[in-house]
Amino acid sequence: MTDISDHDQPSSERIRVLLEGARQNGAFPGAVLLWGVASGQYSFLCSGVLRKDIPGAPVTEKTLFDLASLTKPLVTATLSLLATQEGLISPSTPLEELMSLPGRHFLARQPFSRLLSHSSGLLSWAPLYREIPPDNPALFREILEQKILDLPPDYTPGTTARYSDFGYILAGRIIERIYGNRSLASLFKEKVTEPLQILNTGFIETGEASPLRMQSIASTEMIEGAGIPFTGIVHDEHARYMGGVSGHAGLFGSALSVWNLVLPWMGKGTFFDPAILADFRRKQPEISWTCGWDTPTGDSQSGHLFSEKAIGHLGYTGTSIWMEPGNGRIIILLTNRVHPSRTQNLLKIWRPRIHDAVMECGFD
Numbered sequence: 001m002t003d004i005s006d007h008d009q010p011s012s013e014r015i016r017v018l019l020e021g022a023r024q025n026g027a028f029p030g031a032v033l034l035w036g037v038a039s040g041q042y043s044f045l046c047s048g049v050l051r052k053d054i055p056g057a058p059v060t061e062k063t064l065f066d067l068a069s070l071t072k073p074l075v076t077a078t079l080s081l082l083a084t085q086e087g088l089i090s091p092s093t094p095l096e097e098l099m100s101l102p103g104r105h106f107l108a109r110q111p112f113s114r115l116l117s118h119s120s121g122l123l124s125w126a127p128l129y130r131e132i133p134p135d136n137p138a139l140f141r142e143i144l145e146q147k148i149l150d151l152p153p154d155y156t157p158g159t160t161a162r163y164s165d166f167g168y169i170l171a172g173r174i175i176e177r178i179y180g181n182r183s184l185a186s187l188f189k190e191k192v193t194e195p196l197q198i199l200n201t202g203f204i205e206t207g208e209a210s211p212l213r214m215q216s217i218a219s220t221e222m223i224e225g226a227g228i229p230f231t232g233i234v235h236d237e238h239a240r241y242m243g244g245v246s247g248h249a250g251l252f253g254s255a256l257s258v259w260n261l262v263l264p265w266m267g268k269g270t271f272f273d274p275a276i277l278a279d280f281r282r283k284q285p286e287i288s289w290t291c292g293w294d295t296p297t298g299d300s301q302s303g304h305l306f307s308e309k310a311i312g313h314l315g316y317t318g319t320s321i322w323m324e325p326g327n328g329r330i331i332i333l334l335t336n337r338v339h340p341s342r343t344q345n346l347l348k349i350w351r352p353r354i355h356d357a358v359m360e361c362g363f364d
Contacts, residue, residue: 012362014361019033020047022346022350022354025346026346028335028336030335032059032255033045033331033332033354034330035331035358038323047059051218052340053222053228053340060216061256062200062256063215063218064200064212065254065336066217066234067317067319068236068316068318070315070319071246071248072249073292074251075251076175076292080112080292081277081291082191083175085276091111091112091280093112094109094112095111096108096109099170099173102149114157114167115167117289118161118162119157119159119160119162120164120167121153122148123166124162125164126151128147128238129237137241137243141242144241151166158286160287161288166248171247172246172248175247184245192261200212200253201257203245204244204252206233206243207243217252218336220336221340221342255334258332259332262332265293279291292313295308295310295311296308301351301352301355302322302355303356303359304352305359306324311325318335319334329359335347
């Protein structure tokens with residue numbers, strides 16, 4: 001591990017300048033940038049504060065962030081791969097064998113992989129939470145699932161990929177059911193963080209006295225009418241009303257915990273079966289998505305220097321992972337760009353520049 005803030009390293013100065021420039025220009029209040037090679041050590045830079053509505057404590061390498069949609073690959077796709085290893089499911093399993101679907105539903109004969117690769121035909125997003133009473137998480141989950149299934153197809157499944165929270169909400173529910181209706185939170189702890197010995201990472205369930213609440217946590221958006229930001233409460237509305245636990249959002253973690261969670265995806269260790277891992281990392285036919293990860297296309301947020309075989313993911317709160325399986329390079333950028341408001345997205349401009357700088361200057 002190297003904290004480059006403690007060293008005079010001219011090769012890293014461009015990275016530092018860009019990270020600070022992004023913060024000073026309002027892309028985010030706080031950030032941790034971590035990079036390295038899967039087979040070796042990592043370096044990191046910290047910038048800014050946990051919150052700026054009041055004088056906030058500085059962000060450190062131990063700060064927890066609302067990882068938002070990084071939950072999709074780090075929790076749901078990871079548990080799906082493990083369930084495949086255990087013989088409980090397969091990417092090719094028809095959804096009609098995994099869910100209770102109405103007759104002739106457009107999802108019935110689609111494989112599970114369609115949910116994981118955003119090619120199921122489901123609508124990307126809609127504010128369904130506004131149509132459901134929010135005070136009972138268990139009931140909210142049931143009604144939300146039914147409302148998602150009641151939506152008409154947005155396109156013909158398998159013909160394209162359209163990013164969908166709803167697909168991963170359903171995938172998370174499927175994983176819970178195949179493990180005997182256990183929550184994703186307990187499954188993730190038992191099957192992922194405990195075996196990998198990853199601390200201070202997990203879901204912070206609504207109303208629960210989670211030990212994660214005692215950690216340094218970067219704040220997200222201001223709570224309407226309350227004058228304080230969400231801190232240790234998931235930003236995503238659907239996940240929040242589901243009790244803080246969902247297949248599409250809800251995970252909290254530090255940059256180091258994300259690093260340790262993605263190492264198996266880079267083939268390190270024996271956590272994943274190599275053949276199944278290769279299958280999950282392979283792009284699905286005619287689209288840019290794998291079972292859990294995006295790949296660089298066009299004006300990608302990965303920057304200009306990752307290859308077409310790279311995999312990565314973004315999170316709405318300002319989080320991202322990009323990895324190059326061929327050479328083991330990993331770049332993790334965690335920010336709270338939605339604090340105090342989601343209305344600006346300057347990070348979209350700065351993130352590719354930061355990635356390019358790390359690729360050019362951050363690796364020997």
